[in-house]
């Protein structure tokens with residue numbers, strides 16, 4: 029009886045030891061991380077999903093479980109990361125620049141010193157969609173019209189304001205601006221409750237498909253004051269809306285505008301080991317990652333290290349040095 033008891037204890041102890049010694053057989057302590065994105069019909073939300081997928085596939089190795097949150101967009105994400113409510117977020121490159129330098133939305137709060145860059149992702153263009161009924165063909169035609177410039181918290185709001193100012197408008201008085209989320213704007217345009225909306229987004233995006241594919245005919249409007257904008261705001265670049273992705277839109281050629289890049293950011297407070305693991309999960313599986321959204325077609329590993337104005341997080345830097353990218 030006593031011998032059987034000792035044998036039982038030994039087998040039990042041995043089994044536990046084996047589980048500890050064979051990596052992956054017993055889940056290590058799981059660290060939960062959350063990525064802030066944007067509206068679900070944008071490209072940030074599926075991008076957060078793509079990054080999370082890469083990370084969660086390596087759960088056994090890193091013990092990280094990654095979730096994705098739909099949010100109000102770039103400005104919301106920076107603020108939530110700085111408040112430790114989110115660990116990572118997707119943020120327009122121009123908003124990253126503004127936040128680290130304490131400009132625009134951060135003018136009163138000052139520089140967001142703990143903001144850290146991880147990598148950049150797809151290009152985004154400032155997309156102006158107008159109903160054909162509204163008669164809007166140029167940005168000058170927005171005078172007196174009902175135009176959604178985006179919710180406070182979104183990245184597009186300041187881009188819309190910059191575009192309107194470059195066109196000579198006082199955005200507060202010369203037109204009737206709305207501040208709703210990009211996910212709601214296509215429905216309002218289709219219902220005739222707004223004449224146009226701005227959305228800074230990668231292409232193709234669900235929101236722009238929804239805006240252009242309804243019964244109300246919609247066209248993209250070119251933003252022509254680009255030289256003026258690029259001179260004043262060095263973080264903007266020339267861009268265009270590729271019309272072939274939206275066959276129902278009433279345009280027959282690509283529409284010139286200006287744009288930025290989506291970037292992936294975090295806080296200096298997030299441990300190096302976590303940022304290293306997330307960076308490695310994406311870059312080591314780059315070809316798989318690239319296939320997860322058509323907006324990633326133009327990505328290269330080298331380009332993903334461009335457009336970053338906050339210091340690169342040391343966890344990401346460790347990976348880039350190992351991989352020979354820095």
Ligand code: GLU
Nearest residue numbers: 066070071072101102183
């Ligand atoms: N660029 C938008 C923003 O910063 C979000 C675009 C998207 O969700 O794809 O708010």
